[in-house]
Amino acid sequence: MRVVLAEDLFLLRDGLLRTLREHGFDVVASVDNGPSLLRALLDERPDVAVVDVRLPPTFSDEGLQAAVAARRSRPGLPILVLSQHVDQLYANELLADGDGGIGYLLKDRVTNTEQFVDAVRRVAAGGTVLDPQVIAKLVSRSDARGMIGELTQRERDVLELMAEGRSNAAVATTLHISESAVAKHTASIFAKLRIAPSNDDNRRVLAVLAYLRR
Amino acid sequence: MTPLVSRGWVASWRCVRLGCLMIAEAAVGTVVGLALLLLPTGIGFSLLPPAATALRSLSDRSRALATSWSGTEINPPDPLAVDPVTRRRTQVGAILTDEGFWRDLLWSALDPIVGGVLVCLPPTLIVHGAFGVLVQPFLWRQIIEANGGDWWYTFMPVTDTATMLAALALGAGFLVTGVLLAPALLRLHSRWSRVLLAAPRSTELARRVAWLTDTRSDALGTQAAELRRIERDLHDGAQARLVAMGMTLDSATRLFAVDPDAAYRLLVEARETSNRALDDLRNLVRGIHPPVLADRGLGDAVRSLALDCVLDVHIESRLAGRFAPPVESAAYFAVNEVLTNAAKHSGAREVRIVLEHDGGVLRITVTDDGHGGADSSLGTGLRGVRRRLATFDGALRVHSPMGGPTIVTMELMCALSSPKTSSF
Numbered sequence: 001m002r003v004v005l006a007e008d009l010f011l012l013r014d015g016l017l018r019t020l021r022e023h024g025f026d027v028v029a030s031v032d033n034g035p036s037l038l039r040a041l042l043d044e045r046p047d048v049a050v051v052d053v054r055l056p057p058t059f060s061d062e063g064l065q066a067a068v069a070a071r072r073s074r075p076g077l078p079i080l081v082l083s084q085h086v087d088q089l090y091a092n093e094l095l096a097d098g099d100g101g102i103g104y105l106l107k108d109r110v111t112n113t114e115q116f117v118d119a120v121r122r123v124a125a126g127g128t129v130l131d132p133q134v135i136a137k138l139v140s141r142s143d144a145r146g147m148i149g150e151l152t153q154r155e156r157d158v159l160e161l162m163a164e165g166r167s168n169a170a171v172a173t174t175l176h177i178s179e180s181a182v183a184k185h186t187a188s189i190f191a192k193l194r195i196a197p198s199n200d201d202n203r204r205v206l207a208v209l210a211y212l213r214r
Numbered sequence: 215m216t217p218l219v220s221r222g223w224v225a226s227w228r229c230v231r232l233g234c235l236m237i238a239e240a241a242v243g244t245v246v247g248l249a250l251l252l253l254p255t256g257i258g259f260s261l262l263p264p265a266a267t268a269l270r271s272l273s274d275r276s277r278a279l280a281t282s283w284s285g286t287e288i289n290p291p292d293p294l295a296v297d298p299v300t301r302r303r304t305q306v307g308a309i310l311t312d313e314g315f316w317r318d319l320l321w322s323a324l325d326p327i328v329g330g331v332l333v334c335l336p337p338t339l340i341v342h343g344a345f346g347v348l349v350q351p352f353l354w355r356q357i358i359e360a361n362g363g364d365w366w367y368t369f370m371p372v373t374d375t376a377t378m379l380a381a382l383a384l385g386a387g388f389l390v391t392g393v394l395l396a397p398a399l400l401r402l403h404s405r406w407s408r409v410l411l412a413a414p415r416s417t418e419l420a421r422r423v424a425w426l427t428d429t430r431s432d433a434l435g436t437q438a439a440e441l442r443r444i445e446r447d448l449h450d451g452a453q454a455r456l457v458a459m460g461m462t463l464d465s466a467t468r469l470f471a472v473d474p475d476a477a478y479r480l481l482v483e484a485r486e487t488s489n490r491a492l493d494d495l496r497n498l499v500r501g502i503h504p505p506v507l508a509d510r511g512l513g514d515a516v517r518s519l520a521l522d523c524v525l526d527v528h529i530e531s532r533l534a535g536r537f538a539p540p541v542e543s544a545a546y547f548a549v550n551e552v553l554t555n556a557a558k559h560s561g562a563r564e565v566r567i568v569l570e571h572d573g574g575v576l577r578i579t580v581t582d583d584g585h586g587g588a589d590s591s592l593g594t595g596l597r598g599v600r601r602r603l604a605t606f607d608g609a610l611r612v613h614s615p616m617g618g619p620t621i622v623t624m625e626l627m628c629a630l631s632s633p634k635t636s637s638f
Contacts, residue, residue: 060509085496085505088521089514108492111485137522144524 001124004049005030006037006063007082008056016050016110023117034062041070041077048124052107053083053090064090075099080123082107086131088138095128095209100202103129103165122165128205129165136160138212147214150192158185163208167201222393225400226340228283229333232403235276236326236333242269243322259302266309266318270294273318276325277411284404289421291317291413313414321410332403339392342368346385354378433605436598444498451494459487503539507546511536513569515546524557525565525582532570533630541606541628545578548599548610552580552622555595560584560620571630578624586618599624 003025007013013030020027029040033056041049049070055062067079080103081094094102103123109131110116119129139160142148151159154175161171168186172179186204190197195211198204246265252258270293277288291314296305309315346367350357354372358365365372367381368388413421466480499505507515513531520527536542549567556562562584570577589612600610608626 054509085500087506087518089506089510089518092521106492108489111488141522141524 001048001121002026002028002044002046003120004028004037004040004044004046004051006032006040006049006055006066007052008032008054009052012052012107012110019110019113019116020050020120023113025120033057034066037063038066038069041066041079042073045074048078048080048101048120050080050082050120053081061090064093068093071097071099076101076126078123078126079103080105080120080129082110086134088134091130091134092213095206098206100128100206101126103127104134105129105131106133118170127165127202128209130163130209132160132164135163135212138163138209142212142214147211148193151189155185155189155192158182159189159208162186162189162205163212165205219393222396225396226336226393228279228400229336229396232279232333232400233330233337235272235279236330239269239272239276239322240326242272243319243326246319246322253306259306262309263296263298263302263305266294266315267296269318269322270315273321273411276321276407280404280407280411284401286401286404286408288408288411289413289418290411291417313416317410317414321407325407325410329403329406332399332406336392336396336399339388339395343385343387343389343392346381347389350385351378351382354381429604432601436602440502444502447494447498447501451498452491455487455491455494459484459491462487503543504546507542508539512542512545515542516549516567516569519546519550519553520565520567523553523565525553525562527553527565527567530566530568532568533576535571535630537576537628537630541576541626544602544606544608545576545624545626548603548624549578549580551595551599552624555588555593556580556582556584556620560586560588560618562618562620571628574627574629576626576628576630580622580624582618582620584618584620585616586614586620587616588612588614588620588622 001024003020005013005016005020005027007016007030010032013032017027017030028044028046031037031040035057037049037051037055040046049067051063051067053061053063055066064081067081071077071079075097076099078101079094081090082105083090084107086104086106091104094104101123103119105116105119109119122129139148139156148156148159157175158171161174166174168179168182172182175182187197189195193211195207198207242265246262246269249258249261249265252261274290277290280286280288291312294312294315295308298305350367350372354365358372368384370377370381370384372378372381412418462480462484466477466484469477469480504515504518506518511533513529513533516531517529520529537545553565553567556565560582562582564583566579566581568577568579568581596610596612603610603624603626606626606628608624610625611623612620613623614620
């Protein structure tokens, strides 16, 4: 799988490069600033890109801007954005085109290699991966607005993991329940929140996110 | 046309009231002058303090009228230091050394003349015009008779019906001119009052210095408290976690050979502690200067706040550029506080935030549809916001009648820099 990597801190870039290579990714370009990132995204046509939000020259949200710009000319280009902070505004901007193949994670998550590599693969496969912190905030806000009052605690747990972009199998493993139990909870959640059910995993994630962002 | 006329009428009536005020000015001014002349005889000593006080209350009235009628703000001088408990001699001394007193006196001499011409013109034109329109057409024969066969309306000799009608038209002209002229003359008089009645420059500067000293010490106090809080948070949070992590790693190292399973568990624990340390640092940074604010500026930072808010928040940002970081930060935390208050106490469902920059003032209006009754003197949060805004010559106003809606207006003096250009 061909990967473009953008990270300005040498130590982190080196670490990410090693992790990705160890897991069989082919890192075709590793850059340290916004303009070269945009060029690499458009020229290399990678299967997935791992991008730090804050990059030179402005050290603001250069990486995010490049990701949005690249996806405008190549819709659905899979990009996993890493950041020292997660913000709902940025999450919304990344999700805005509704094309999938988007990830938005705290940088800390790379310390758990397995989960990080899994996230890269899911994004490359066109999935949506959102940081648990983004989802936790969304869910607690929806809760305060009385939008998910009918859900049981277990259903809330399933909802959070589902919104993070996990598959039924992954949700089952995390919660130590069977996959069929997850499917049952999912069906119940969709019925209670009146979201149209869908077999397509990514469509399902997007529907849940759309509900929570209301 | 109608509002123009009604405004004219109101202004004309105000001119009449100002005229009455001028008669009082002239009278009291004369008494003050008399008291000054009588100072050597000793009678002046008992006459001057009450007279000067009366003159000051008249000039205060005139300043208030200029503000409420024409919107002309006139900074008052310091109050006259006339304390009835002190001896007459001390009081008179205080009055004679007061720059504001002498300006009052000059005003009482000049305003009835110059200002008098300005404010008497509209009523005079109106009364004279009304005579030409309403009285003269019916009584012109009797008037001519009474004047011995020769009578002029202004510069118009009235001899027959034709000249009477011409005089009527002339009267109508006077009437209209008077009514239409009144608002402008009233404004002119306010400006003239400001020339005479504004606080002496030295007083204004002294006030400015006092204000700056106050807000500066507030700003330094706030900053010092902030630094202490950051130091404490680092000490109790990230720093403590890193120490704990070091100890865990140390134990893991020792156990590695003997009990690899226990060592593994300790390493997992160390990883979690490192994540928590990062969380702590993240929250700290967010509290100092939120990343979205640094990246995108005030408009988007407020949008980000809105996304995390329980209420439905609608934002209208008319800002085309960035402000200095301290201004953005103060405004951001102010909006945050107001939003938090609205979510907690107002019972509102919707909030509307308007951000605009106009004439060197950044104005942020937060309106909620809650039950109102909020009081800015209560609540340490809003008091803190007010103090923080004061550093930027800013202000916070809360308008919150019972039953709502609550409107919080925040204003900061600041310049807008050119919009940041993106490389994409």
